[in-house]
Amino acid sequence: DAGVTQSPTHLIKTRGQQVTLRCSPKSGHDTVSWYQQALGQGPQFIFQYYEEEERQRGNFPDRFSGHQFPNYSSELNVNALLLGDSALYLCASSRQGRYEQYFGPGTRLTVT
């Protein structure tokens, strides 16, 4: 049973560029959440998708957007990258109504 998978593993972008990160949830899960984890800090909630709609959003600007596909996989898009966007981006999946989240390995984004 495959767990949560994320791609790519690492990414280097230049300030001002745009980036797309991808996530496939654990089998049987229909809800995907995205988190940003800066070095030495706990993950911070970006947003959550269920039934292809954004259901909850944390305190992140509109430059952060997402999408969920009919197969429950999800993308995180970040526009106009800033140096401060450098972080580990984590995807977590769960079943709607159940609050245990399973995390993927993350995508390490470096903005130069």
Add this chain to the structure above:
Amino acid sequence: AQSVSQHNHHVILSEAASLELGCNYSYGGTVNLFWYVQYPGQHLQLLLKYFSGDPLVKGIKGFEAEFIKSKFSFNLRKPSVQWSDTAEYFCAVMGNYGQNFVFGPGTRLSVLP
């Protein structure tokens, strides 16, 4: 706003020592509580969770945590740590309807062999 604090940034113990990591939260309602662990080079894994019922919950690898509602605390404990417990530990809280999942800043545990 919801928040989670963890008392220690870095804890260093010798093998077989007892462990207690503090976690306090701020939330104006019923909560669900979690401890996650992140071993070096690995992804976040759920150690244990509390939703309701017995405030003393047991998790994987011999860990347990106690929910004390009056103190807004959910401390993690293990009677005897092993070198393999070296990791980053995160406390997290979620509202009772699945909203506002908030992590604490984490505590790094180093266990000396």
